[in-house]
Amino acid sequence: MKSSASDSVIxxxxxxxxxxxVLGYLRLRELLAFQSVCSLFRDAIAEDHLLWMRITxxxxxxxxxTDDILLKLTSKYGGALKSLALLDCRKITDAGLLQVVERNxxxxxxxxxxxxxxxxxGVVRVVQRLTECKGKLKRLRLRGLxxxxxxxxxxxxxxxxxxxxxxxxxxxIYNYWKSLPFDDNDxxxxxxxxxPKCNNxxxxxxCTRDNCRGxxxxxxxxxxxxxxxxxxELGEETIYNxxxxxxxxxxxxxxxxxxxxxxxxxxxxxxxxSSALFLxxxxxxxxxxxxxxxx
Amino acid sequence: xVGVKKKMVTLVSSDGVExxxxxxxxxxxxxxxxxLNEGGVEExxxxxxxxxxxxxxxxxxxxxxKHASATEFQENEIEEWDKEYIEKADLDLLYYLLxxxxxxxxxxxxxxxxxxxxxxxxxxxxxxxxxxFNIKNDFTPEQEEEIRREMQxxxx
Numbered sequence: 001m002k003s004s005a006s007d008s009v010i011x012x013x014x015x016x017x018x019x020x021x022v023l024g025y026l027r028l029r030e031l032l033a034f035q036s037v038c039s040l041f042r043d044a045i046a047e048d049h050l051l052w053m054r055i056t057x058x059x060x061x062x063x064x065x066t067d068d069i070l071l072k073l074t075s076k077y078g079g080a081l082k083s084l085a086l087l088d089c090r091k092i093t094d095a096g097l098l099q100v101v102e103r104n105x106x107x108x109x110x111x112x113x114x115x116x117x118x119x120x121x122g123v124v125r126v127v128q129r130l131t132e133c134k135g136k137l138k139r140l141r142l143r144g145l146x147x148x149x150x151x152x153x154x155x156x157x158x159x160x161x162x163x164x165x166x167x168x169x170x171x172x173i174y175n176y177w178k179s180l181p182f183d184d185n186d187x188x189x190x191x192x193x194x195x196p197k198c199n200n201x202x203x204x205x206x207c208t209r210d211n212c213r214g215x216x217x218x219x220x221x222x223x224x225x226x227x228x229x230x231x232x233e234l235g236e237e238t239i240y241n242x243x244x245x246x247x248x249x250x251x252x253x254x255x256x257x258x259x260x261x262x263x264x265x266x267x268x269x270x271x272x273x274s275s276a277l278f279l280x281x282x283x284x285x286x287x288x289x290x291x292x293x294x295x
Numbered sequence: 296x297v298g299v300k301k302k303m304v305t306l307v308s309s310d311g312v313e314x315x316x317x318x319x320x321x322x323x324x325x326x327x328x329x330x331l332n333e334g335g336v337e338e339x340x341x342x343x344x345x346x347x348x349x350x351x352x353x354x355x356x357x358x359x360x361k362h363a364s365a366t367e368f369q370e371n372e373i374e375e376w377d378k379e380y381i382e383k384a385d386l387d388l389l390y391y392l393l394x395x396x397x398x399x400x401x402x403x404x405x406x407x408x409x410x411x412x413x414x415x416x417x418x419x420x421x422x423x424x425x426x427x428f429n430i431k432n433d434f435t436p437e438q439e440e441e442i443r444r445e446m447q448x449x450x451x
């Protein structure tokens with residue numbers, strides 16, 4: 001994009017008023033960068049408490065986020081945090097998270113996706129503390145938390161008050177869940193459930209074909225429609241090695257070299273149009289890279 | 296006359312240029328929609344749009360026109376159109392579009408512009424952002440030092 005402002009010889013000045021309108025749309029990393037640009041931004045961002053009510057820490061920031069920094073970020077507006085999402089925040093510990101919720105009992109949404117130091121026991125303590133502080137935690141997402149047992153899940157459900165209100169009947173469908181945003185519109189308080197097959201606490205999916213229900217490990221499912229896949233059907237894969245049922249595989253346009261389709265979620269990702277003839281990224285890469293066959 | 300006569304409204308930009316558009320197009324702006332409802336007037340409505348110049352207004356109306364007939368298109372078609380539309384705006388127009396969509400309450404356009412700005416600064420350092428938007432660094436050396444300490448983790 002051509003920037004007409006920097007082409008001309010106008011000396012640097014205060015930021016254009018329009019830029020203040022975008023603050024609410026910035027991710028944490030950009031917001032922090034904006035804060036270091038000039039004093040007008042710095043003051044505007046520090047004073048706007050709405051910007052600090054929902055905090056999402058995602059890569060590349062997550063790997064550098066320590067307990068201390070998280071505490072500072074979440075204390076910016078005197079403990080009125082509503083939503084905290086920690087995506088792949090490897091350095092955050094149980095004690096660190098506990099401190100954050102103690103100062104922010106207002107948290108209603110907590111998303112913990114992929115973490116190394118956080119333990120199931122620790123998260124249960126965090127949720128328990130929120131309940132003790134008369135917090136109103138409504139939504140807890142723990143996808144990717146290790147070693148969570150049925151007992152943990154029971155306690156979490158108890159603190160969340162899920163037992164009083166039976167789980168909503170909305171079924172949870174497998175398709176595209178890997179590319180779904182973490183704050184999906186799912187209204188269940190907790191994303192984990194007990195898999196009826198293996199009895200472990202996991203993400204449990206409902207089938208779109210019959211009434212089977214089970215976790216990722218127990219039932220293979222089609223990336224496209226979310227139905228279960230029989231062993232006879234196994235073998236149809238997308239370019240990204242996702243499984244497809246035979247019906248979906250037949251319908252999708254396929255790469256003209258390797259004959260594998262993109263699932264719909266990835267078509268949008270890659271901007272591949274629906275034209276019948278296309279070359280997938282992997283085949284294109286193979287074509288472009290010099291081959292040593294002739295030598 | 297053949298067919299139903301479409302309801303038209305006239306919008307007047309800050310520099311006095313008149314734009315005659317269909318009511319359903321103009322109503323993409325909540326500001327105009329409310330103005331029309333309050334007025335209760337039917338024919339030949341003139342609505343002044345303060346602070347929005349004719350250049351900007353014509354671009355805003357291009358957006359409104361497309362989105363007023365959004366039901367005729369598929370969702371990804373509109374997305375593609377949005378992408379191209381905002382791509383061809385230069386920085387000055389982007390500023391004006393943001394301010395116009397804010398004052399005219401066109402949330403979709405506002406979001407589109409804001410996301411464009413966000414994409415421009417993604418991964419950039421404060422100095423690169425200053426250069427991009429021609430912003431003066433007005434921090435004192437002490438403040439700079441304080442910010443550097445505070446933000447160090449962000450750039451490690």
